[in-house]
Amino acid sequence: MTSTKPKVQRKANHSREGKVAVMRAPLSKELSQQYGLKNVSIRKGDSVTVARGDYSGHEGKVISVLISKMRINVEGINMSKLDGTSKPVPISPSKVMINKLDLSDKKRKSFLEEKRRSKSKE
16 A cells, blocks of 8 residues: 555555445435435446536546446546547546436335435425
């Protein structure tokens, strides 16, 4: 371990399940009010807006989630290589905001509906 920052050390030592739990992104204001949650684990197919960094303001779908590197690839954000080809730029999930959730997974949809119901009862 080369980092002296404890936060970085803790994230690097997570198991796969721990890294998945850490890979969360904040929801937009509309989605946050709708579901009663501030952030959700990010998945392939979610539509996001990059909020910070060199690519701030770009919108696109998540095309892949790199759990081992704790990064995501967003559609339309590419860098050109010296040989002329392009490759997607890995972005930290904390630097994006989710605009639209991919609800094709039944478990995820039921989880969000359950959270919405529990928040509305309070």
